[in-house]
Amino acid sequence: MDEVKVVVAHSQRATLRVGDVFLKVDADQARIDVEVEAMSLATVPTPKVLWRRPPVLAITALPGAVLGRLGGPSTASPAAWAAAGAAIRKLHDAPLPPWTGRAGRSPGDLAADLDGECEWLVTNGVLPADLVTRNRQVAQAALRPWAPAFTHGDLQIAHVFVDGDEVTGIIDWSEAGRGDALYDLATFTLGHEKHLDDVLAGYGTDIDLDVIRAWWSLRSLLAVRWLIEHGFDPFAPGCEVDVLRSRM
Structure with a gap:
C-alpha cells in the first residue's frame, strides 16, 4: 500500500497524498466549490478532479x-520562470469568472485590515515599529483602482509545477476569482525577487514595479499573524519577515 503523506495541515484544511492522488479535506465547502469551478474555467493546466465527497476532494x-x-532556492532555469510568467498571463487574459476572489478585495477593505494587522504586530512586539511603518508606507502603492483579471489568488511558487522549461500545471485554486493581476505576480515572486525579470519577460507586458513591491509588503504584513497562529514560521530565512526587512 502507498504511504500516506501529510502535505499541509492546519485548523482550516489538510491535504494528504496517497500515491498519485491528493485528498483535500476542508471545513469550508465554499472553498472547495470555488476550487472545482476555477479549475474547470482556467486556461492553464490543472489537476483532474477524480471525485468529491464532502468534506473531501480527490484530485x-x-x-x-x-x-x-x-x-x-529555486533550481529552475530562467526559461522555466519565463514559461510560468507566460502561463500566468494566459490565465489573466481568460474570460472572467463570475465571482470575486482573494485578489479582488477593495482598496478600502485592504487598508482597514492592513492598519489592524500593523497595530497588532507593533502592540504585541512581534515586529519593530519602524519595520512595520516603513512597509505600511510601501504597501500604500497597492491600494489603487485596478482592472479585474482571472486571478489564482494564492499563486505561491510551490503551487506551480514544471517539467524542464514547461509548466505542467497549477494547483490550489480555492482563492481564485476576479482580482488584481499584480497580486498574483507579487505572490508568485515573493521572496524570489531575482527571478522577477524572467517572469515578466514571459508575462509580456509592462508592469508597475512599485505596485509589485507594494504587494510584497502588504501581503507579508497581512500574513504574519495568520502564519504564527496556524503553526508556520514567517521568521524563517527568506520568508515573510525577511521580505519586510528587505524594504528597509
Missing part, C-alpha cells in the same frame, strides 16, 4: 516538480 497529481518554495 490527480501533476507531472514534474514544484518551481520552488518560499524560503528556499
Whole structure:
C-alpha cells in the first residue's frame, strides 16, 4: 500500500497524498466549490478532479516538480520562470469568472485590515515599529483602482509545477476569482525577487514595479499573524519577515 503523506495541515484544511492522488479535506465547502469551478474555467493546466465527497476532494497529481518554495532556492532555469510568467498571463487574459476572489478585495477593505494587522504586530512586539511603518508606507502603492483579471489568488511558487522549461500545471485554486493581476505576480515572486525579470519577460507586458513591491509588503504584513497562529514560521530565512526587512 502507498504511504500516506501529510502535505499541509492546519485548523482550516489538510491535504494528504496517497500515491498519485491528493485528498483535500476542508471545513469550508465554499472553498472547495470555488476550487472545482476555477479549475474547470482556467486556461492553464490543472489537476483532474477524480471525485468529491464532502468534506473531501480527490484530485490527480501533476507531472514534474514544484518551481520552488518560499524560503528556499529555486533550481529552475530562467526559461522555466519565463514559461510560468507566460502561463500566468494566459490565465489573466481568460474570460472572467463570475465571482470575486482573494485578489479582488477593495482598496478600502485592504487598508482597514492592513492598519489592524500593523497595530497588532507593533502592540504585541512581534515586529519593530519602524519595520512595520516603513512597509505600511510601501504597501500604500497597492491600494489603487485596478482592472479585474482571472486571478489564482494564492499563486505561491510551490503551487506551480514544471517539467524542464514547461509548466505542467497549477494547483490550489480555492482563492481564485476576479482580482488584481499584480497580486498574483507579487505572490508568485515573493521572496524570489531575482527571478522577477524572467517572469515578466514571459508575462509580456509592462508592469508597475512599485505596485509589485507594494504587494510584497502588504501581503507579508497581512500574513504574519495568520502564519504564527496556524503553526508556520514567517521568521524563517527568506520568508515573510525577511521580505519586510528587505524594504528597509
